[in-house]
Amino acid sequence: MASDTDTLPRRTVSPDLTASRPASRYEQVKHYITERIASGEWGVGSRLPSENELVETLGVSRMTVHRALRELMGEGIVTRAQGVGTFVARPAPRAEVLELRDIADDIQAGGGRHRSRVVLLETIRADGHLALAFDQRPGVKLFHSVLIHYEDDTPLQIEERFVSPHFAPDYLDQDFATTHPHRYLFQISPPHEVEHVIFAVTPEADQQALLELDGPEACLQLVRRTWVDGRVVMRGVFTYPGSRYSFGGRRQT
Amino acid sequence: MASDTDTLPRRTVSPDLTASRPASRYEQVKHYITERIASGEWGVGSRLPSENELVETLGVSRMTVHRALRELMGEGIVTRAQGVGTFVARPAPRAEVLELRDIADDIQAGGGRHRSRVVLLETIRADGHLALAFDQRPGVKLFHSVLIHYEDDTPLQIEERFVSPHFAPDYLDQDFATTHPHRYLFQISPPHEVEHVIFAVTPEADQQALLELDGPEACLQLVRRTWVDGRVVMRGVFTYPGSRYSFGGRRQT
DNA sequence: ACTCTAGGTAAGTCTATACAACCCCATCAA
DNA sequence: TTGATGGGGTTGTATAGACTTACCTAGAGT
Numbered sequence: 001m002a003s004d005t006d007t008l009p010r011r012t013v014s015p016d017l018t019a020s021r022p023a024s025r026y027e028q029v030k031h032y033i034t035e036r037i038a039s040g041e042w043g044v045g046s047r048l049p050s051e052n053e054l055v056e057t058l059g060v061s062r063m064t065v066h067r068a069l070r071e072l073m074g075e076g077i078v079t080r081a082q083g084v085g086t087f088v089a090r091p092a093p094r095a096e097v098l099e100l101r102d103i104a105d106d107i108q109a110g111g112g113r114h115r116s117r118v119v120l121l122e123t124i125r126a127d128g129h130l131a132l133a134f135d136q137r138p139g140v141k142l143f144h145s146v147l148i149h150y151e152d153d154t155p156l157q158i159e160e161r162f163v164s165p166h167f168a169p170d171y172l173d174q175d176f177a178t179t180h181p182h183r184y185l186f187q188i189s190p191p192h193e194v195e196h197v198i199f200a201v202t203p204e205a206d207q208q209a210l211l212e213l214d215g216p217e218a219c220l221q222l223v224r225r226t227w228v229d230g231r232v233v234m235r236g237v238f239t240y241p242g243s244r245y246s247f248g249g250r251r252q253t
Numbered sequence: 254m255a256s257d258t259d260t261l262p263r264r265t266v267s268p269d270l271t272a273s274r275p276a277s278r279y280e281q282v283k284h285y286i287t288e289r290i291a292s293g294e295w296g297v298g299s300r301l302p303s304e305n306e307l308v309e310t311l312g313v314s315r316m317t318v319h320r321a322l323r324e325l326m327g328e329g330i331v332t333r334a335q336g337v338g339t340f341v342a343r344p345a346p347r348a349e350v351l352e353l354r355d356i357a358d359d360i361q362a363g364g365g366r367h368r369s370r371v372v373l374l375e376t377i378r379a380d381g382h383l384a385l386a387f388d389q390r391p392g393v394k395l396f397h398s399v400l401i402h403y404e405d406d407t408p409l410q411i412e413e414r415f416v417s418p419h420f421a422p423d424y425l426d427q428d429f430a431t432t433h434p435h436r437y438l439f440q441i442s443p444p445h446e447v448e449h450v451i452f453a454v455t456p457e458a459d460q461q462a463l464l465e466l467d468g469p470e471a472c473l474q475l476v477r478r479t480w481v482d483g484r485v486v487m488r489g490v491f492t493y494p495g496s497r498y499s500f501g502g503r504r505q506t
Numbered sequence: 507a508c509t510c511t512a513g514g515t516a517a518g519t520c521t522a523t524a525c526a527a528c529c530c531c532a533t534c535a536a
Numbered sequence: 537t538t539g540a541t542g543g544g545g546t547t548g549t550a551t552a553g554a555c556t557t558a559c560c561t562a563g564a565g566t
Contacts, residue, residue, distance in 0.1 A: 334529080
């Protein structure tokens with residue numbers, strides 16, 4: 001067990017390709033720790049070796065270990081309590097609140113496999129409520145798409161979008177098996193303004209079926225409107241099973 | 254000009270209200286620097302005294318000065334270049350997204366009349382899950398409070414909080430009929446860091462009763478953790494009926 | 507059951523010292 | 537004019553050691 005990988009060499013020859021100069025000791029210590037956390041060897045909430053134990057294991061001074069651990073705490077990787085020890089912190093929630101991201105990136109960031117299915121792709125005429133959301137008059141033409149996003153074959157999101165034809169005239173001709181609506185719209189133009197509203201809803205029967213839910217489970221619903229040049233170009237309704245998803249965010253004040 | 258304010262005293266009396274214990278040396282050095290930047294004495298882009306000059310001026314070791322400057326660089330206050338020096342950084346604008354507000358202000362801003370009721374106020378010992386949220390070990394003592402907030406006699410929020418006794422030793426002695434937990438905690442110290450996670454849940458029977466719901470309506474649940482000095486001081490679980498509340502925000506990009 | 511206290515443990519801080527890495531600039535030679 | 541060299545100043549890293557502060561546990565006493 002006491003192999004040479006347990007102790008950092010005093011001098012690093014380091015034919016490392018990713019870093020031209022050899023990483024400093026405290027960075028090596030950080031790497032040593034994050035590697036074990038990422039591999040699951042040190043699980044969430046478990047206690048890390050004490051500073052003095054790491055000093056013995058790695059053959060560096062306590063100040064060096066201390067700096068590595070202090071920086072890891074600043075990054076939210078571990079938490080520390082004087083007189084108690086150092087612990088693996090709980091990983092951050094997967095979706096940033098009010099941030100504009102592609103769910104495919106979200107899923108892949110969490111280690112899952114993403115797949116999507118197009119349920120509907122059509123042109124509709126807006127009723128009063130929908131027209132109001134677009135600051136238009138009832139009867140205006142809008143494109144309408146419905147997709148399901150899966151994480152490892154489990155439905156994670158119903159994505160329903162209404163898109164202004166003036167903004168994306170070729171929306172219906174896209175192959176959303178390869179390009180996702182989010183990326184397509186973003187590529188035409190990043191929005192100048194975004195509005196998010198989050199609801200809790202009990203899904204309708206058809207939504208339950210699409211999400212493959214057993215019963216009327218509570219769902220998160222994120223309604224997003226985006227503006228370009230002062231005009232609403234998209235309204236999206238994203239529905240997630242409450243048991244499979246959450247929004248979160250962490251920031252310094 | 255060479256008054257005693259140029260040298261940090263060995264022991265600080267520090268009648269500071271936000272921190273009962275005297276600030277550590279490196280924090281005093283940070284304060285010394287930020288004060289001069291804030292006052293405009295050291296303008297944007299100007300060069301700070303070198304580490305060795307600060308050592309002479311302030312009477313602390315270079316490692317202490319170095320730590321202060323390194324942390325200020327991490328906070329974006331200064332920039333540093335090896336072999337060159339330390340400079341005042343350009344202040345970066347920051348966008349508030351999901352802000353920290355008191356629900357009483359929320360209700361009154363909407364024209365409603367706010368009222369609250371204390372349901373529970375006690376000391377508990379944390380189980381595994383709760384201890385993890387506080388980055389502590391199971392069995393640690395925590396204060397626990399449950400309040401209901403009403404808007405015109407309609408329940409709008411269940412407010413459940415767990416508070417670290419070390420942060421707010423007198424939490425249980427407060428009269429939350431007049432001072433709300435949010436305000437009390439904020440007055441002790443505004444958090445340095447905040448985490449929000451939003452869930453959709455189906456409420457338990459007791460929660461349904463507290464919210465005076467007719468059936469198992471989907472609810473929004475906002476879980477907030479706040480940090481002070483890198484340590485979790487509060488975990489709040491706020492439950493809203495889905496039909497009566499939503500979270501939202503709009504911003505320019 | 508509860509409170510108090512003492513001891514052990516672990517992180518937090520501070521110092522003095524040393525060396526390394528880097529930048530700038532003055533000097534000097536081709 | 538150009539290029540090389542080297543010195544001085546500045547930040548970056550690393551160490552050993554000492555002391556401080558906070559937390560927890562176990563045991564004694566109530």
